Amino acid sequence: MSIADGAxxxxxxxxxxxxxxxxxxRNGAGKSLFLESLNDAANLAVRRAFRRHLGITSFSCEIQCGPQHLNYSFERASRNASVEEDPSSQGxxxxxxxxxxxxLSAPQDVLWxxxxxVATVGGQEIKLEQGVGLLGVAPAASVHVPTELLIVREILGRVRRVSAGVPRRSESRTELFLMREPNNRNLWFPPHAHGPDYRVEFVARSILTWFESDRERFDEYDALGRxxxxxxxxxxxxxxxAVAPSTPDAAARDVGILSVDKVNFGCxxxxxxRAAEILAVLVSPTGRLLLIEEPETSIHPGLLRKLLNEVDSYSLQRQVVVSTHSPDVVSQSKPDELRLVRRVNNITSIATLSPEQFTRLKDYLCDDGTLGEFMFSGGIDD
Known part of the structure; x- marks a missing residue:
């Protein structure tokens, strides 16, 4: 895959x-920025998010689907428009x-x-909103949609990113309560919108929803944590x-509380x-490509090794991309899984180990060193 982003x-x-x-x-090489751009590019393609200020100008990826080898790409460019050309732009x-x-198995075959x-698919033309692609709209029933479009949409629509850092953003621990309208079974929301601990709330919402609507998934998540x-x-x-504490109004709604060994989830x-957040993404059925930034953050080395083993087991069902500064994470990886991220002259690049680096690595491991020690002791420096 390839992403062009000004940053x-x-x-x-x-x-x-x-x-x-x-x-x-190294710090500042662009590891997290690349994963963020990849996540944003997928969101742009399926219109799960549309932020005009994004610096992404192009994205392409190859997808192997059975005997078919697909290439999907988009390019986007900004320009000034007149009100006559696009009234919604206000000039x-x-x-x-x-x-x-x-x-790619039939290069002359442009699927759409x-x-x-204007989208052209199956010999038909579809008028689209300015600045969006075909993956982000639902064509009319009369339009024949190729199966490949549904496949690409599903894959890019199921890219999930776990950001770096700990989920809690507020300065102090507070008990977490979720609410929902009594007639809306699955839509849990926090008492205060746009709170700083939205990542904690997301995990709690997922767990409560699984508990009520997907008990098998809840049991799987519970077993992982234990x-x-x-x-x-x-x-x-x-x-x-009930009435949740500290709610802006006194309306009676269903209140959801999640506790871990009698401790409120928010505390x-x-x-x-951090570990609970990563496990929730692993268990979630919506992730086909998981992007996990620095899983080692705030996690004890012993727990980290167990967590990485679970990530490995779930990577058999999907693809996982991890960024890290941890020798422990690298040591639990294979050399051919490693990608070196560098930034030279303000340009980020990603590369595999060179033959010379593989030779140095082999010699280092023969002397009872670990892969993590090799990577972070200057073994990859040219």
């Missing part, structure tokens, strides 16, 4: 050759969107394309038509919340 300094390429890929490099900036999907707000020693008892509680340690 990355140009186009950055990454080939996912194994189920797990580990990005290593400001608009985005032009170009999109292609080709079957988008140019100047296996890692995060808890002995994970206890969701739903209080029908758990940073390391426990």
């Amino acid at each position: 990355l300094g140009g186009s950055v390429h990454l080939k996912l050759e194994s189920k797990r890929t580990v990005l290593v490099g 400001g900036v608009v985005w032009d969107w170009t999109e292609r999907c080709t079957d 394309r988008v140019d100047n707000g 296996r890692l020693g995060l808890w002995k008892k994970l206890q969701p509680t739903v209080l029908p038509k 758990l340690s940073d390391g426990t919340l």
Whole structure:
């Protein structure tokens, strides 16, 4: 895959050759920025998010689907538009969107394309909103949609990123309560919108939803936490038509409370919340490509090793890309899973180990060193 983002300094390429890929490099090389750009590019493609200020100008990826080898790409560029041309722009900036999907096994076979707000698919033309692609809309029932479009949409729509740092952003621990309208079974929300601990709330919402609607997934998540020693008892509680503490109004709603060994979920340690967040993404059915930034943050080395083993087991079902500064994470990886991220002259690049680096690594391991020690002791420096 390839992403062009102004913040990355140009186009950055990454080939996912194994189920797990580990990005290593110095601070400021662009590891987290690349994962963020990859997540944003997927969101732009399926229109799960549309932020005009994003610096992404192009994205392309190859997808192997059975005997088919697909290439999907888009390009976007901003320009000033007149009110007559685009009344919604109010004479400001608009985005032009170009999109292609080709079957590489038959290079002349363009499955669909988008140019100047018009999509061509199956010999039919569809007028689109300015600045969006075909993956982000639902064509009319009369339009024949190729199966490949549904495949690409599903894959890019199921990219999930776990950001760096701990989920808790507030300065102090506070008990977490979630609410929902009594007639809306699955839509849990916090008492205060746009709070700083939205990542903690997301995990708690997922757990409560699984507990009520997908007990098999809840049991899987609970078993993972117990296996890692995060808890002995994970206890969701739903209080029908109650009033949550500190709510802006006194309306009676269902209140959801999540406790871990009798401790409110919002009051758990940073390391426990971090591990719980990563486990929630692993268990979630919506992730096909998981992007995990610095899983070692706030996690004890012993717990980290167990957590990485679970990441490995789940990577058999999906692809996982991890960025790290931890020798322990690298040591639990294979040499061919490593990708070196460098930034030279303000341009980020990603590369595999060179033959010379592989030779130095082999010699280092023969002397009873570890892969992590090799990577972070200057073994990869040219």
